[in-house]
Amino acid sequence: MKTISYLLLLVFSEGGAQSGSPLDVNPGVILWTVVTFVLLLLILKKIAWKPILNSLNERENFIKDSLEKAEKAQKDAEKLIAENKVNLSKADEEAQKIIDQSRELAEKLKTQILDESKLQAKKMILDATNEIERKNTEAFNKLKEQVADIAVDAAEKILRETLDKEKQVKLVNKYLDDLKN
Amino acid sequence: MLVYNPNVVSDTVKTAVEAAKKQDTGWIMHHVLDAKELDFTPFGIVHLPELHLLGMDISITKHVVFMWLAFVILVITFLYVARSYRKSFVPKGVTNLTEVLIVFVRDEIAKPTIGKGFERFLPYLLTVFFFILTCNFLGLIPYGSTATSNLAVTATLAIISFIVIQAGGMMKNGVFGYLKGLVPHGIPFWLLPIMVPVELLGLFTKPFALAVRLFANMTAGHIVILSLIGLIFILHTYFVAPVSIAFTLFIFLLEILVALIQAYIFTMLSSLFIGMAVHQDH
Structure with a gap:
């Protein structure tokens, strides 16, 4: 141990012990501290603090703006969706209304046409009936005329022939048969 | 990175050997204190130039070098990050990491404590946060040194914070309005001789607390680690x-946490004090 100590002593024997106390204030160090610090302050202020703080502020504003923008965009989109929904339901309603209206119209048209055709049919039937009646009457009148003619004819013939009773009966029967045919 | 600094180990061995002879514990301070050289033992020592200005010693020290290292790291990182923002809105890689911290400082520190008009103080708060954070972490890497464990550094940062707080209050409320607003409204006239000194004292206590808190926190962890390592040499046993x-590993992990927390605390309190100075009526 002693040998090692002496060896160490030999190796590191240069440099003397320092005098003084840690509370000593060296005016030279004060001067250099002031110079160093003030210079550092000025240089860093120019090359570092100003640009760095500006960029930080710029970035913070950028982020804030972006967030605000995103929020606004989201709100807009939400509003748009709500608007679309309203529009869609409105369109739905409109379509329903149109369908309802046309259905109503068709119904109305149907009843109208039906009524009209019924009326027309009735009229046609009535017309036909009238016609038939008229024709009937006409035919009947004609028949009456003919019957009268025939009767007159027959009478004439009967008168002309002046036949016996038997013949007369036969004749009448014959005419009656003719009439039937 | 988690394996402790070989510099510290070897150096500790060296100084511990001397200390064992002299029963001296000053070797711990060798690592905590500022130095005029960069100690890369066993690869050698880089002596830093000594400068003098108007009779003042303005030599470049170890802590100044590590502040500059933090400066370079931050400028390169944020040049890259700012460029990546110009390319695309979507962050990736390092940009993600820095964005988390930037947004944290903006939304969790500046916005709630300062309120309206917090944007004006954002560059200062971001710079102080990242500067302290980087300095704290540089102390945790092998051969590294914590600039924030130097009282001169933390005091200067606190004074700059103080100036920003007062300037912020005066810009918002006017110079006289701000000074008048320091004393609460509706106080009996005869209380003023007490209240004015108390409020003035309170004004200067805040940056003082800021400076000491950061300095003590960053120094303490290193001293604890060195003491634990030193235990081996003090007790003269390998066991x-x-x-x-x-x-040591546990304390080291704790120090990673402390590095983050202290950067946060310093920024948070500065922001809180700015908010109090700007809105005096609350």
Whole structure:
């Protein structure tokens, strides 16, 4: 141990012990501290603090703006969706209304046409009936005329022939048969 | 990175050997204190130039070098990050990491504590946060040194914070309005002789607390780690080494946490004080 100590002593024997106390204030160090610090302050202020703080502020504003923008965009989109929904339901309603209206119209048209055709049919039937009646009457009148003619004819013939009773009966029967045919 | 600084180990061995002879504990301070050289033992020592201005010693020290290293790291990182923002809105890689911290400072520190018009103080708060954070972490890497464990550095940062707080208050409320607003409204006239000194004292206590808090926190962790390592040499036995190393590892992990927390606390309190100065009526 002693040998090692002496060896160490030999190796590191240069440099003397320092005098003084840690509370000593060296005016030279004060001067250099002031110079160093003030210079550092000025240089860093120019090359570092100003640009760095500006960029930080710029970035913070950028982020804030972006967030605000995103929020606004989201709100807009939400509003748009709500608007679309309203529009869609409105369109739905409109379509329903149109369908309802046309259905109503068709119904109305149907009843109208039906009524009209019924009326027309009735009229046609009535017309036909009238016609038939008229024709009937006409035919009947004609028949009456003919019957009268025939009767007159027959009478004439009967008168002309002046036949016996038997013949007369036969004749009448014959005419009656003719009439039937 | 988690394996402790070989510089510290070897150096500790060296100084511990001397200390064992003299029963001296000053070797711990060798690592905590500022120096005029960069100690890369066993690869050698880089001596830093000594400068004088108007009779004042303005030599470049170890802590100044590590402040500049933090400066360079921050400028390069943020040049890259700012460029990546110009390329695309979508962050990736390092940009993600820095964006988390930037947004944290903006939304969790500046916005709630300052309120309206917090944008004006954002560059200062972001710079102080990242500067302290980087300095704290540089102390945790091998051969590194914590600039924020130097009282001169933390005091200067606190004074700059103080100036920003007062300037912020005066810009908002006017110079006289701000000074008048320091004393609460509706106080009996005869209380003023007490209240004015108390409020003035309170004004200067805040940056003082800021400076001491950061300095003490960043120094304490290193001293604890060195003490745990030193235990091996003080107790003159190897058997304590596993315990020492386990505890050192634990403290080291704690220091990573502290590095983050202290950067946060310093920024948070500065922001809080700015908010109090700007809105005096609350």
